Amino acid sequence: MTDENKKNSIDKVASAAGVSIATVSRFLNGQLDRMSEKTAKRIQNIIDEMNYVPNAAARQLMTKTSKMIAVVVANIEDYFSSEIFKGIDGIAITEGYTPVLFDTNGDEQQELYLIDKINQQNFDALIIQPLNVDANMIKKHLKRNIPVITVDRLLENSEWPTVVSDNYDVTKNVSNYYLSKGYTHAVIVTEPIGTVSTRRDRAAAIKSVYPDASLVEVNAKDNVAKKVKARIFADVDKKEKILIFALKERLVLKLAARFRQDFTNANIKLTGFAESDVLFEINPGLKLVRQNPFKMGVTTGELILSLLNSDEASVPAVTVVKADYL
Amino acid sequence: MTDENKKNSIDKVASAAGVSIATVSRFLNGQLDRMSEKTAKRIQNIIDEMNYVPNAAARQLMTKTSKMIAVVVANIEDYFSSEIFKGIDGIAITEGYTPVLFDTNGDEQQELYLIDKINQQNFDALIIQPLNVDANMIKKHLKRNIPVITVDRLLENSEWPTVVSDNYDVTKNVSNYYLSKGYTHAVIVTEPIGTVSTRRDRAAAIKSVYPDASLVEVNAKDNVAKKVKARIFADVDKKEKILIFALKERLVLKLAARFRQDFTNANIKLTGFAESDVLFEINPGLKLVRQNPFKMGVTTGELILSLLNSDEASVPAVTVVKADYL
Incomplete structure (x- = not known):
């Protein structure tokens, strides 16, 4: 543990802000109705000051958001997969989201393992080029209710929007x-x-x-x-x-x-x-x-931003990105 | 916010465990010396029960570990970069670490931007195929004190171990x-x-x-x-x-x-x-x-595990992975 991290304890924030630990806890849980605006602001300021390095874990407890999007592809060796990611990346970054890439290496079990890991972290959204065929298999491991888009391949029993090539x-x-x-x-x-x-x-x-x-x-x-x-x-x-x-x-x-x-x-x-x-x-x-995997990525990125920006975003069930014949 | 997430608030843990919010906060900060072993165990059990989905943010506050390793490569389109990642992945996963991949897309500014993002999240380690030439540039953005290994390219002014091809x-x-x-x-x-x-x-x-x-x-x-x-x-x-x-x-x-x-x-x-x-x-x-990028990744993965497992691990400053002439 670094010195910076030690400084981030709730105790120290409470004593510096002159409030109780319970108040800081409420603040971190977003229960701002139970304190004055002034108190909330003071706690935020103290956290900002002490967090020379922002403590993501504390902020995530507070906001439930990491601004990271998990992108799971079938094989990072394939140009197709890496171009999809680059397309997503180019769009997501414009709204401050950072896509991070996970590789299932063509292995269905690895896919479920990675979804378990993603589920345990505070990713704000998931984009997946799926190997498993049944959406229910994936849902069993992705328990959190975050926006999901599938890309390239269709899933059975899926309610998630999908972006495919024609x-x-x-x-x-x-x-x-x-x-x-x-x-x-x-x-x-x-x-x-x-x-x-x-x-x-x-x-x-x-x-x-x-x-x-x-x-x-x-x-x-x-x-x-x-x-x-x-x-x-x-x-x-x-x-x-x-x-x-x-x-x-x-x-x-x-x-x-x-x-x-x-x-x-x-x-x-x-x-x-x-x-x-x-x-x-x-x-x-x-x-x-x-095919146009980069454009598929751009389209997917645009759709995931719609879903992240609004609970009521209406996103088509299937979006087709045209391939060219050259 | 999902129902599961709502259940995770410190308030609810405190009331279910029959302890004060301050005690739960201390528990989450790892200050176990200020409570009985029995109390700590009860809080842990409550958290376990309530966290049908483990709340990574809460756990990270507690353990300061995410079991995720950030891997930053120069270009995911290059087979060389993706093989390095696959080598790291194959090793890291044996000890429960999940490597996640970030793409600098050949852009030095993007590299520093991504290091900022990584710095704000609770990654346990960083592996980087650097674009910037001066380690001090990277250190300016990576403020947290986590294990770092550079791969493929040498940095000036670097104290981090590096794995290169001959x-x-x-x-x-x-x-x-x-x-x-x-x-x-x-x-x-x-x-x-x-x-x-x-x-x-x-x-x-x-x-x-x-x-x-x-x-x-x-x-x-x-x-x-x-x-x-x-x-x-x-x-x-x-x-x-x-x-x-x-x-x-x-x-x-x-x-x-x-x-x-x-x-x-x-x-x-x-x-x-x-x-x-x-x-x-x-x-x-x-x-x-x-060249042998997969083997370079395996070697890098082994070295980063040494650094993660022990503060006193002695890792060579430069490890050379031989190329073949076929």
Whole structure:
């Protein structure tokens, strides 16, 4: 404990202000109706003077606010997650809020563990890119009644507003574009779809245009090009024009790096989702779905400020941030 | 304010425990010598019962600890920064600490702003990848006396332990390797060196082997290959074998993507620093300096736990985590 901290005890505030400890306690609990305005002001002044360093714990007892927003993302390694945070940060800071970042590292249990920790601290709001699928799981751990917004992925049983990319629409539009160009077969390349709503939506959109699309689910260690080639060999007539649609930047990257060596058939076209500039730097000729995680963050930041500023803020249940096809 | 929070007022604890408000205040201030053990226990039990949700602010007043570690990084977009955090996280969590991440977004003023915010909250420790060069600037804003470790970059006038990569040694070794292979001229490609200690160390190490090395400083918008080619054309004899040494992954990436189209002279070799797998996926033939940010994070996490666990922990002033040359 530092000297500054020792000075902050309620006892010392009471004696310096010439009031009882009970009065300081009431002040810290916000029961200002039980003392004169003058007394409240004197206590505040003493606290201000003594708190050469403001004592956040005391102030939080008093105001129940920390001006901090907890932001929980699926993986800080992903450019997508870090851009969402940067978008939130840029907006929240304009009203004096400081967003702080928690990393679930792709682990559902870690997500619940972190929500327990956040619940125990005085965060004013929570923004989460959820891994768990059921909002009730998260509610079980977040017991405090603070504003919550989910981002990127949809939750079941959720009453929280959510900000998402237009995964389904943009994917369907791109699929229709390539069908119109004579690409008659699609190969979907994705991490295991499981219950992840973004992957499910994108795959469904492709299948709405290409009902017979091949599905290649890959893990981190897989040789992606090899798996895709094997599937094309098994599923596709040699004369067909084939669209490879990779649902994540890293997968596009793995396929793009040696595309013409791996896929010598000129009738094969690669497209997919990108978040960063890397793919455009490597292969400026690729046309890719470019999501807008920074803008998603900005939108989320604006909505959370509305909720923080007013109990009756009306925030749409779902806000869609459009992706581009470049 | 939620119902749970309302229940937590000191008044209610006092009346439930049958003691005065002053006694609860003393308890919250840790002045247990002024009450019987039985009374302290009764108050604790009441607080436990009433705090269906533990009230962190009250507990922090009592224990002066939040079990949270603030981690401030230069840019969460950089794989290097996010891996450092993941390394710290993996270790800290084993002793019940939760690291939370703050992003300075490459902005020195933002760094000081965030340190102000951290100073006002009850973080138990601070880990920082600093942008400001002078420790005194940071100390001016971090007034609380908590354990601090700096990581990646060295500070002037610092008494805080630091964990760094062996930038100088590995860069010198790689330079010597290429000199022995007959590469007689080096071109250093870097973001503006300024006062960033890592860039300065790496450039100095190359110049210790190649005193006449060309220096190409580039900004985000520059066409890197074009600038490098112009410099080679101006500085280098056509018969020399040339080593291009890029000091950051993104710069290596920009040069590697179209290397054989951009640099048709077979006597030119590219090397540089890598943090992620991207470059190895794109061009498995490159030999690169592979830093170990995750291990740097683990080391930093271990050192901060030592400092948190003991006031007399002896932690080395500088801990070097070796990079690999692959």
